Amino acid sequence: MNDVLKVVVDGLWRQGDKNLAVRLVSANGEPLPGWQPGAHIDVHLPCGLIRQYSLTGESTTESYLICVAQESASRGGSRYIHQTLRPGQTLTISAPRNLFALRDDGPVLLLAAGIGITPLYAMLLQREATGTPFTLHYFVKRREEAAFARELSHSLKHGVCLIHCSSEGKSPRQTLAATIPAPGDGERIYTCGPAGFMAAVRDVAAAKGWPEAQIHSEAFAPAAPVAASQQEETFTITLASSGEKWPVPANKSIAQVLQDNGVAVPLSCEMGICGACLTPVLDGVVDHRDTVQSAAEKTAATQHIALCCSRSHSRVLVIDL
Amino acid sequence: MKTALPTPPAHCTFEPEDWLRLAKCWHPVARACDIGAAPVKATLLDEQLVIYRVKGQVVVARDVCPHRGVPLTLGFHDEEGIVCPYHGLRFGEDGRCNRIPSSPDQPVPAKLNLLTFAVEERFGLIWTCLAFDAENPQPLPTMPHWDDEGFQQINCPAFEVNGFAGRQVEGFLDVAHFAWIHTDTFADANNQFVPDYSPQETEFGFIADYWSSVGNYPASSDYRAPEGFQWLRHFEMHLPFTATLTIHFPGEARLVIMNAASPVSSRVTRMFAPIARNFDLHIPIEEVHAFNLRVFEEDRLMVETQRPERLPLDLTLEAHIPADRSSIAYRRGLKKMGFGEFFLV
DSSP states (O other), X not given: OOSEEEEEEEEEEESSTTEEEEEEEETTSSOOOOOOTTEEEEEEOTTSOEEEEEOBSSOOSSEEEEEEEOOTTOOSHHHHHHHTOOTTOEEEEEOOEESSOOOXXXXXXEEEEGGGHHHHHHHHHHHHHHTOOEEEEEEESSGXXXXXXXXXXXXXXXXXXXXXEGGGTOOHHHHHHHHSOSXXXXXXXXXXXXXXXXXXXXXXXXXXXXOGGGEEEEEOOSSOHHHHHHHTSOEEEEETTTOOEEEEOTTSOHHHHHHHTTOOOOOSSSSSSSOTTEEEEEEXXXXXXXXXXXXXXHTSSSEEXXXXXXXXXXXXEEEOO | OEEOOOOOOTTOOSOHHHHHHHHTSOEEEEEGGGOSSSOEEEEXXXXXXXXXXXXXXXXXXXXXXXXXXXXGXXXXXXXXXEEOTTTOOEEOGGGOEEEOTTSTTSOOOGGGSOEEEEEEEETTEEEEETTOOTTSOOOOOOOTTTTSTTOEEEEEEEEEESSOHHHHHXXXXXXXXXXXXXXXXXXXXXXXXXXXXXXXXXXXXXXXXXXESOOOSOTTOOOOOOTTOOEEEEEEEETTTEXXXXXXXXXXXXXXXXXXXXXXXXXXXXXXXXXXXXXXXXXXXXXXXXXXXXXXXXXXXXXXXXXXXXXXXXXXXXXXXXXGHHHXXXXXXXXXXXXXXXXXX
């Protein structure tokens, strides 16, 4: 948890009819760390969730801009931001990390779908500022839901931006083949959007002769899928008092495993909201899934785990029972 | 001024450690408008108190004459202080004895002064702290908008509940009971859903912003919010027993209700409810009092019959549902302050 930054929500406004732009400024008035387009930050929401969001807009250290879609199947992050987050609220974020940086100054084809526009809009602004050619294709279901539509409609000096709407018969399925040309010399594709969209981009591009190494993508799904699959793996829970240990498979909670083995577990809500089962952790890295502990508690030196729902990032977790 | 030693009174209904923790906090004991020169009785944390005003100063003291133990609230006042009915000893500013009728020329020994407590006048209430620690003073709760321009200040008459303050305050924070208990006053029996919300810890306790479509116009009123209006209820919980609720009405209209629960004993609570609002200023204050008392009255049966009467801070002793996030934050906050697992006897 190095490099956590305290920021204040400076502004919230609509971007299209189902997205919310969030401007964050430093809580202590110091400039924020610099970043390059493609970077993302971890946002620690007060509801206990940690979500990754791409930085968007101009690359400045005065403020960070993110843009969050209202997900009907929200697991809590987007719902919190849309319904509860308010200007003036303080949040903890990580310093920017970039796994999706523009490689060089060569020509680029930017392909965005839905809220996947966020890193690519930052790339577009940088390209426009440095006078390097680019083309952006932005796919949305309906024109009204496009984020940054007003900004993107301004005339561009160094590139082209086209918005395609499924509702107007221009879904990715119908138009990707026409929008992705054969690869130019040294040209790269940067794409961000739903997994199905990015897979389609790769398929079409491969068919047109694009080398795999020239296609760069970033999934904007909230949790990194690799980490998620690791989290569901079996780990070992160990009792500090007796040294007894049992495996915790993906389909069982720690509490269930302990109860199966005759260990009394103080349970109440069984959904991570009440904290009745919070137990000190002596060794191991907790994958916190509860929503009762604050972000500060979840990152404190002394860790407590909600046995009813949380899991382990480490292979072994030793608890004070 | 002599400050009372922080020891629980005789027949105290609280655990001694919990009593001492509570005694270090500020609690309201009377409406400021009800305190004049005459002695007024109040009970806080099982301690019997006398409250009076002399030369503009409010004095809160143990309701015991230091001479022969008669309650001063049986006495009366003259311009110089309150007079014990038994031997006429009189007590003025800072609770100091300023007359011994049987020996008028004798200097007054310090032992004849009243045992007084720290006092603050705020939000139209008299607040006192039985174990004020000047080294580490506890802050008084705050109330949004009370002093803002355009806001009317209203103070409902105190309201007594035969229940524990912790249970009463938890009820004030509870957003799931509107559709069940308050349908005669403001809520809608058909609007029971509780949208998710997340309390956030603060230095004084926690805050919670709760958005829902449950309106706050009186059921008898013709006013209705615009179609689809989302009401924001902003709660600020000042541990242990004072919460404020700021209701965002359409436009800039705001209604702030403070629920200041004064623990008379572990089984009796005296509720004070200062209110600030910037609309409907023409409505007679008596109607506001009546409406708010009706709302609090609707809660009475629940709060007075809950078992256990005390508030279990051990969360395994009750079940919890997602609507309870504020209740859970409340209990966790009290536990962090050090109160016993099973809060109060």
